[in-house]
Amino acid sequence: MTQTTKLYWHWTTNPQKIRLALEEWAIPHELLPVNLGKGEHQSPEYRALHPKGSVPTLVFQDRTYWESNAALLALAQAHTSMLPDPGNPDYAQALNLLFMEACTFQRWAGVHFIEQKINPLIGKATHLEALAEAHQRLQSSFDILKKQLAGGDWLFERFSIVDCVFAPWLPYLDLTDRPNMTRWLLNLRQRDSWTACGFRD
Ligand SMILES: N[C@@H](CCC(=O)N[C@@H](CS)C(=O)NCC(=O)O)C(=O)O
Structure with missing residues (x-):
């Protein structure tokens, strides 16, 4: 069973x-x-x-x-x-972005999460140099996400698990000068599923 x-x-x-x-x-x-x-x-x-x-x-x-x-x-x-269907040309890019999140993005977004969320919670100082380096390292991923979002609400035609893998990191990143990523986060915050998750950002 x-x-x-x-x-x-x-x-x-x-x-x-x-x-x-x-x-x-x-x-x-x-x-x-x-x-x-x-x-x-x-x-x-x-x-x-x-x-x-x-x-x-x-x-x-x-x-x-x-x-x-x-x-x-x-x-x-x-x-x-x-997820976009394997027969859809978007499928390749969906897999690329899932692996990009796992292989590189998560490493540097994780620095933002630790420095800005966890360290204050446990009474540790925030390391501004670590944040600045992480922000720099994230720029190539941001460029790819910006292009992927273009004028749309989500990374692909419909909301997908690819939006889900980036979503929890977004509140901790510096999205200054990244208007379509900022809009993406606003769109996410309006979904019932986001509310149901009780995000603590
Ligand atoms: N690559 C893993 C990373 C998992 C991960 O780092 N989880 C964190 C929480 S978000 C954790 O459990 N940290 C405690 C630890 O690893 O000891 C995944 O994507 O699932």
Whole structure:
């Protein structure tokens, strides 16, 4: 029997990508909080699911996905409206952007999240030099996203998991001089799925 879809989740950026998609496409699921602040991600029970002890982990159709974008691709294979169809020319760019987020964007957007959200929460100073470097490193990705958004509301014709992978990072980035990315964030904030996720930005 196929077990319930389970999302092992904390309110931070990577788990929120998947929660946003589950809410957006109304996929029934169980949300299982893993409190990073209390070190629950290091418990032997959780490490048995996620070999690196990070969040998120998605259990979907009896399989375990412990990389957020792998989890989203698995969901999109079962719910075809989540991603441009493989027969659509946009499909190649959708995969390029999913891997760009995982391979480079996340590395530098993560600096913004840690410096601007986590450090103030735990009473640590914000390192302005680290932020400036991260902002610089993100510029080539910003250029690609700007071109992809062009005059539209979303990265592709319809809202997709590709919007979901970038969405949780956007509130922490410096989007000055990036009007179409700023509009993208405003559009995201108006979706019911965004509200349902309880973003803490
Ligand atoms: N590449 C992973 C990154 C996961 C990740 O960095 N998760 C953070 C929270 S957003 C985490 O669990 N940090 C705690 C740790 O790794 O110890 C993914 O996309 O799922």
